[in-house]
Amino acid sequence: MSARVPERGSWLEASARARVAGLLDANSFTEFLGPEQREMSPHLSLFDLPRAFDDGVVVGRGKLGGRPVFVAAQDGRFMGGTFGEISGSKIVGLLRAARDGAAGDDAPRTVLLLLDTGGVRLQEANAGELAVSEIIRAIAEARRAGITVIALVGGKAGAFGGGGIITACCSRIVVSRHGRISVSGPEVIETNQGIEEFDSKDRALVWRITGGRTRWLTGGADRYVADEIRAFREAAMALGAEDAAPFDLFRLQAEQSRLEQRLQVDGDSRDATQIWTRRGLDEPERVGDMTEHDFVVLADREAPNHDAR
Template structure:
């Protein structure tokens, strides 16, 4: 389906809508949307709660080109119901990943999927079907990777990548994250509700970012690339990752990741807060990580073995 896209006015990934992100990420005029808004594939559940629907159910899927390479792309709209996975929303992503799995071998077919995650996780109004959707997406993602497709998560939106979105990011071949981006499974409010504010104070924003934010995820190796909060910066990072080679998805890769995770737990498991980890890693600017400019931070991250061994 042909689709006119509005470019972002500010160029900020965080501020942009999902459609603006696609517009700036891909080569101009190359995006072709599958099951776009005119198809009106809306949630069958939201009307039962008298809640507004979105014509694309909060996710845009399609194909396009990144510096001439054919890619598939999915972008969640974090401002529509927190970018949550409903039944239709999830089915669109499953379909895209299965398409990648089944067609990547043809000469002109896309060999990479870009997942623009911006989600709080499952849409609670859709409960079990949302949970099932996340399970199906994980299976489809794993199958696509096993078939040789590169799946790259781009995280820097308002909702971050939480719940099933955090699990999906961890299943990807590579993750690009910005300072504003956050990934985790249980969100700060969820932890506080279940364990108390003494365990995790969700109103303490610096704590939230020190724990789940982009800089921490990058230094620990949970994200393989760090981008400034600019759409062009995410584009450059995604391109560099595709050019740099994608790890094979096999038993040896998983065994190495498991060993690195065990080692991380042993080295840093007793730390109470992220700066303690930076001190143990002997980072020169351990106390100032949060204040570093993007370029300075990137240099430090690129020099750290821990940050580049790609264990989630």
């Protein structure tokens, strides 16, 4: 696979394969279970739905800044990047390979998950739910073995449903403005709680609540980057070069305490602008409308005081 790094190629607009090509070092990627092997969903044909030869997930090994890494990339254009039996199994297998090879001298110590998903594939719901749970377990086992698992979220589908939970389980999270992350999607909330609770057609509201800017400002992500493949690459290289943080009971307890504190401070907020106001940001009502350049400047300025994960 060609790995020319587009200087300003959009992460949002790129396909899964283009993101992998731009993210990794030139000509370093080796794909596992590629389209030519035709490992496809056995369920979609039952609903007369088209299938993809790779089931919408690219997995393999390559190099990032000269360091070996494993990478899995979802294609949000196929079935909304949803988790099914085959696509989920490919990600689980990659994470287990990282776990099992953790002691090797040349084994990758970093797994990059390029998430672009609406959650579980409804046409194979049971298999999809099982896949999500197995991915979560595999992430925990990999981290316990000293592997750093980095989620990169900036695609059109975001990371919703099981994808939102998977994102939260990773060692580090990189988001762009388009990196919406949430367990329940706007339509799901509106259907169950009514439009008064959440108007899914209010795009500005959706982006303020679930978008990458709010996720970063509230400590739900470790890096905020512009919508450029190059920016995601630079962030992944920096985070991948760090030593893996211990994944033990102490860390889990500390994370739980941090989340409880966030809930105490922001739990009664009705909109993201209230959270931004409490963070002491200048002109918080403008955060959602800032240019990318102005927000990146703000993100850099806020970094020393950022409520990091």
